Amino acid sequence: MAECLFCRVVAGTLPATVVHQTDRVVAFRDIAPQAPTHVLVVPRDHHPDAAAMVAADPELAGVVLAEAARVAEQEGIDRTGYRIVLNTGPGAGQTVFHVHAHVLGGRPLGWPPG
Numbered sequence: 001m002a003e004c005l006f007c008r009v010v011a012g013t014l015p016a017t018v019v020h021q022t023d024r025v026v027a028f029r030d031i032a033p034q035a036p037t038h039v040l041v042v043p044r045d046h047h048p049d050a051a052a053m054v055a056a057d058p059e060l061a062g063v064v065l066a067e068a069a070r071v072a073e074q075e076g077i078d079r080t081g082y083r084i085v086l087n088t089g090p091g092a093g094q095t096v097f098h099v100h101a102h103v104l105g106g107r108p109l110g111w112p113p114g
């Protein structure tokens, strides 16, 4: 998917500030952070959204969550609390159609989100 933004990050052809990577995911800082820590955990495989990923490869969904938790530990926000967000569909604010988990923390996070 050469035209997909996050496939390009995964391929290394679009620069990103990578904070963690494995054989299955790449985690990098969001270009427009909404919190002191705002990291995107992106599977290397292209799936358009969370529902498509879990339908095609349910194990990968677990991997993405596990790596999101690992990023939170690495960023030092696991003790204060953090939010993992998977916007799914334009109505929920999804703008990049390569599934990604936002890991947000480092400040108090209200609920419900705005």
Ligand code: AMP
Pocket: 005, 014, 016, 029, 030, 031, 032, 033, 040, 086, 087, 093, 094, 095, 096, 097
């Ligand atoms: P969503 O709205 O859930 O699809 O999230 C897409 C996120 O990707 C937004 O928070 C953007 O700020 C972020 N984003 C877009 N382009 C880049 C990029 N080149 N590098 C890092 N983050 C990006």
Ligand code: ZN
Pocket: 001, 004, 005, 006, 007, 008, 045, 046, 047, 097, 098
């Ligand atoms: Zn992609």
